Amino acid sequence: MARTITIDPVTRLEGHARITLQVDDRGALVAARFHVTELRGFETFCEGRPFSEMPMLTARICGICPVSHQLCAARTGDKLLAVQPPATARGLRQLLNLAQICQSHALSFFYLSSADVLLGWTDDPDRRGIFGLIAADPELARAGIRLRQFGQGVIERLAGRRIHPSWVVPGGVRSALTPATRAWILEHLPEARRTAALALERFKALLDGRLQRDARRFGDLPSLFMALVAADGSWACSDGALRIVDSQGVIVADRLSEDAMPSMIDEAVEPWTYLRFPYLRARGRIDGHYRVGPLARLNVCSGIGTPWADREWREFRQRAGAPVVTSSFAYHHARLVEIVACLEGIARLVDDDSLCQGRVRARAALNANEAIGVSEAPRGTLFHHYVVDDDGLITRINLIIATGQNNRAMNLALEAVAREELPWPIGPGVELPAQLLNRLEAAIRCYDPCLSCSTHAAGAMALQVQLRGADGQVWADDRRP
Amino acid sequence: MAVVTLHVDGMAVAVPAGAPLLQALTAAGVTLPTLCHHPRLSPVAACRLCLVELEGAPRPVPACVTAAAEGQRLATDTPALRQGRRLIVELLFAEGNHPCAVCVADGDCELQDAAQRVGMDRVTVPYRHPPRQVDASHPLFLLDHHRCILCSRCVRVCDEIEGAHVWAMAERGGRTRLIAGLDQPWGAVDSCTSCGKCVAVCPTGALVTREDVPLSPWPGP
Amino acid sequence: MTGAGDGLVIGLGNPWRGDDGVGWRLAAAAGGCCVRQLTPDLAEKLVGPSRVLFIDGWLAPGGARRPRLRPLLPAGAGGGSHGLAPALLLTVAFDLYGVRPAAALLLVPIVACPHDRRLSPALRWQLPAARRLLHRWQAAGPCMS
Numbered sequence: 001m002a003r004t005i006t007i008d009p010v011t012r013l014e015g016h017a018r019i020t021l022q023v024d025d026r027g028a029l030v031a032a033r034f035h036v037t038e039l040r041g042f043e044t045f046c047e048g049r050p051f052s053e054m055p056m057l058t059a060r061i062c063g064i065c066p067v068s069h070q071l072c073a074a075r076t077g078d079k080l081l082a083v084q085p086p087a088t089a090r091g092l093r094q095l096l097n098l099a100q101i102c103q104s105h106a107l108s109f110f111y112l113s114s115a116d117v118l119l120g121w122t123d124d125p126d127r128r129g130i131f132g133l134i135a136a137d138p139e140l141a142r143a144g145i146r147l148r149q150f151g152q153g154v155i156e157r158l159a160g161r162r163i164h165p166s167w168v169v170p171g172g173v174r175s176a177l178t179p180a181t182r183a184w185i186l187e188h189l190p191e192a193r194r195t196a197a198l199a200l201e202r203f204k205a206l207l208d209g210r211l212q213r214d215a216r217r218f219g220d221l222p223s224l225f226m227a228l229v230a231a232d233g234s235w236a237c238s239d240g241a242l243r244i245v246d247s248q249g250v251i252v253a254d255r256l257s258e259d260a261m262p263s264m265i266d267e268a269v270e271p272w273t274y275l276r277f278p279y280l281r282a283r284g285r286i287d288g289h290y291r292v293g294p295l296a297r298l299n300v301c302s303g304i305g306t307p308w309a310d311r312e313w314r315e316f317r318q319r320a321g322a323p324v325v326t327s328s329f330a331y332h333h334a335r336l337v338e339i340v341a342c343l344e345g346i347a348r349l350v351d352d353d354s355l356c357q358g359r360v361r362a363r364a365a366l367n368a369n370e371a372i373g374v375s376e377a378p379r380g381t382l383f384h385h386y387v388v389d390d391d392g393l394i395t396r397i398n399l400i401i402a403t404g405q406n407n408r409a410m411n412l413a414l415e416a417v418a419r420e421e422l423p424w425p426i427g428p429g430v431e432l433p434a435q436l437l438n439r440l441e442a443a444i445r446c447y448d449p450c451l452s453c454s455t456h457a458a459g460a461m462a463l464q465v466q467l468r469g470a471d472g473q474v475w476a477d478d479r480r481p
Numbered sequence: 482m483a484v485v486t487l488h489v490d491g492m493a494v495a496v497p498a499g500a501p502l503l504q505a506l507t508a509a510g511v512t513l514p515t516l517c518h519h520p521r522l523s524p525v526a527a528c529r530l531c532l533v534e535l536e537g538a539p540r541p542v543p544a545c546v547t548a549a550a551e552g553q554r555l556a557t558d559t560p561a562l563r564q565g566r567r568l569i570v571e572l573l574f575a576e577g578n579h580p581c582a583v584c585v586a587d588g589d590c591e592l593q594d595a596a597q598r599v600g601m602d603r604v605t606v607p608y609r610h611p612p613r614q615v616d617a618s619h620p621l622f623l624l625d626h627h628r629c630i631l632c633s634r635c636v637r638v639c640d641e642i643e644g645a646h647v648w649a650m651a652e653r654g655g656r657t658r659l660i661a662g663l664d665q666p667w668g669a670v671d672s673c674t675s676c677g678k679c680v681a682v683c684p685t686g687a688l689v690t691r692e693d694v695p696l697s698p699w700p701g702p
Numbered sequence: 703m704t705g706a707g708d709g710l711v712i713g714l715g716n717p718w719r720g721d722d723g724v725g726w727r728l729a730a731a732a733g734g735c736c737v738r739q740l741t742p743d744l745a746e747k748l749v750g751p752s753r754v755l756f757i758d759g760w761l762a763p764g765g766a767r768r769p770r771l772r773p774l775l776p777a778g779a780g781g782g783s784h785g786l787a788p789a790l791l792l793t794v795a796f797d798l799y800g801v802r803p804a805a806a807l808l809l810v811p812i813v814a815c816p817h818d819r820r821l822s823p824a825l826r827w828q829l830p831a832a833r834r835l836l837h838r839w840q841a842a843g844p845c846m847s
Contacts, residue, residue: 050617052692057583081693111742130742131790134797142798145743169692363695365620391617391668392693602718603817 027425032414046397067100068377070168076373076384077170081364088358089172095349102342103151104378105335108448110144143195150192157181172361196339219328219413219443222247224290225299233302237376243300249323258374289408292380294334299324306344312337328413328446366392403449413443487553502544514595517632518545533557567599575606578627586686618668629687635679647673710751714758721812721825725757740786748795753804756788760809769832774805
């Protein structure tokens with residue numbers, strides 16, 4: 001008799017996501033499904049609006065990564081104007097993106113994942129999330145909170161406000177770096193670097209110890225990886241070309257322009273979730289799934305391009321013992337390596353005062369009716385695709401976001417964890433292991449999906465697992481208060 | 482010039498006979514929120530935000546078009562007036578589509594200022610969510626009907642100062658809308674001189690400068 | 703900062719939701735810091751001041767009528783990171799920075815939290831008493847709270 005195990009995270013924002021484990025008649029796991037039950041329909045809001053409003057409008061998609069949408073929207077706008085923003089503006093946008101990736105990764109690692117990763121799995125709600133870290137390792141917690149403040153501080157000083165700034169515009173940015181902001185960044189960089197070093201030291205010590213098994217096997221799955229790389233193949237978060245590698249590290253596509261996206265990527269739709277499943281057309285819906293984000297960026301690039309980050313990147317790959325790192329757990333380590341890359345990148349950009357002067361905006365009238373922009377958001381490659389009429393009003397828009405591209409991988413990671421944690425095949429009256437909830441939640445958190453906004457209330461989150469027969473009878477029930 | 486004395490909220494002020502009551506209010510140090518009023522344009526008393534109570538009058542009168550006369554007694558801040566002003570602003574928000582968060586005029590909008598002045602913390606009347614359009618046919622400027630409150634400042638400035646008379650109101654009641662020329666796309670109206678006066682007087686983000694112009698028509702970022 | 707030496711006043715609440723804004727208002731009037739919720743990064747503010755006063759609205763069980771000023775000790779653990787209890791913020795401040803300012807909590811009984819900036823008449827009637835307690839805390843030396 002087919003059964004379904006449902007895990008319902010009920011947070012202050014209800015009904016965002018739910019996990020079900022599908023069990024067949026013989027008690028074997030069929031599939032794990034991560035349901036996203038909210039529809040925002042953001043694309044519809046944008047239709048009929050001037051494309052120049054897109055940086056401001058699409059930023060409202062998210063309060064964690066508004067900057068990423070702005071940058072991508074502005075990049076798409078550049079292409080509609082058919083202009084190259086001035087060098088100063090490109091540098092300033094890059095600075096903003098590095099600060100954004102840094103603050104978002106700090107939030108993910110220190111606030112959301114640190115306790116699970118650094119302190120081990122526990123059901124004690126007081127020991128999960130940031131509070132677990134504060135109690136166990138105040139030095140690291142303090143540093144992590146300050147690191148996030150640093151990233152937000154750069155954004156706030158550069159763009160006028162921490163969340164939803166309106167500083168990035170098609171053609172460039174609104175203002176240059178002020179000497180005061182440059183001085184502030186230079187003053188605070190050393191502390192941020194110390195924090196990154198501390199976190200890496202603690203994390204790597206655990207990789208050699210308690211986390212050894214997790215690091216290799218947690219949510220391990222083969223997949224393709226996609227990210228932007230610079231012209232020389234090094235790590236890039238904007239102004240690059242797309243590269244795709246497979247899980248053996250073979251480059252299957254390189255130097256792809258984002259303009260190839262519509263012919264390259266299709267999006268599958270499943271009836272049980274609003275989140276779409278992008279895949280590479282050439283490989284089909286199942287084999288064509290690919291991962292994006294910190295892990296993908298480190299897997300596809302051929303180096304970072306700054307000394308410390310390069311060392312960390314080499315070690316990151318060596319630890320996996322394979323040309324490409326495939327464990328979902330490695331996303332956490334990848335985030336820390338990327339924080340180093342961001343800090344070194346920021347240091348390089350503010351090393352002289354070239355971003356404080358020069359033209360910051362190229363002006364032009366509309367010169368194209370369709371454009372695709374791409375940029376690397378903290379969670380992965382972000383595409384904006386606009387079609388506009390001759391007056392510049394949006395007639396068609398498609399946004400391909402990082403979380404969507406990792407959708408298939410998140411489901412497969414859940415499946416992998418469920419296979420490990422439950423005594424398959426499952427029969428009636430099975431005892432659900434105490435840590436099943438934590439491990440499934442942790443599998444999702446590796447990908448730091450935007451939904452983590454709604455599901456990050458660690459410990460306070462009420463989780464429920466039910467094992468139900470097809471007749472609706474509850475065979476096993478476990479919940480976390 | 483004859484001078485009349487009248488009382489604004491109990492304070493005696495002197496203004497030229499026949500001057501609009503708004504002038505007396507200013508003399509008394511009272512500033513009311515206004516949206517259709519513009520000091521350089523003829524008054525139309527469209528927004529009704531400057532209504533005041535005039536002793537002896539059967540109903541409140543608009544201060545922008547009512548002439549000052551000797552011995553008048555005005556009340557500008559009664560509970561009924563406060564309630565009425567707030568309701569008017571709420572109705573303006575409910576009538577169009579005004580998401581301040583993503584509006585280019587956010588922080589520089591007279592409708593937003595008025596809402597803050599009257600203490601509007603939410604809209605208590607149902608939103609209409611009207612399906613409206615953006616007219617982006619002009620090479621320099623943009624008309625966003627979603628944000629238009631039909632104050633007619635643009636109509637008057639174009640007629641009275643620029644003399645081009647590009648703008649007019651079409652239809653009636655809830656369907657009233659601003660039209661350019663003979664209900665043409667703005668960019669197709671030959672009489673428009675692209676002077677930008679209508680953009681300058683627009684109290685909301687309905688008439689704005691385009692971002693995608695080769696050169697910014699005005700100094701600024 | 704308040705006028706009372708190195709005491710810090712933190713008001714909690716939403717000024718757009720009726721009585722819920724009472725802590726915000728009192729703290730603003732006292733030159734303190736106003737927040738909608740306590741988050742872990744606020745712990746840094748507790749480094750320096752020797753005394754801290756939290757002011758919050760209080761939906762009192764059994765409908766208490768009078769504002770109360772009581773000393774506050776670090777307590778609690780865990781929960782979401784979006785809305786800490788004052789006692790938990792003290793714990794976080796101690797754990798992170800090793801500081802333990804003498805803390806007090808001023809609770810003002812609230813009645814209704816509609817979408818409105820105004821306070822309910824019942825609460826307005828309590829304001830003088832709440833202000834007196836606030837002033838008493840400000841005037842007292844470090845030992846009082």
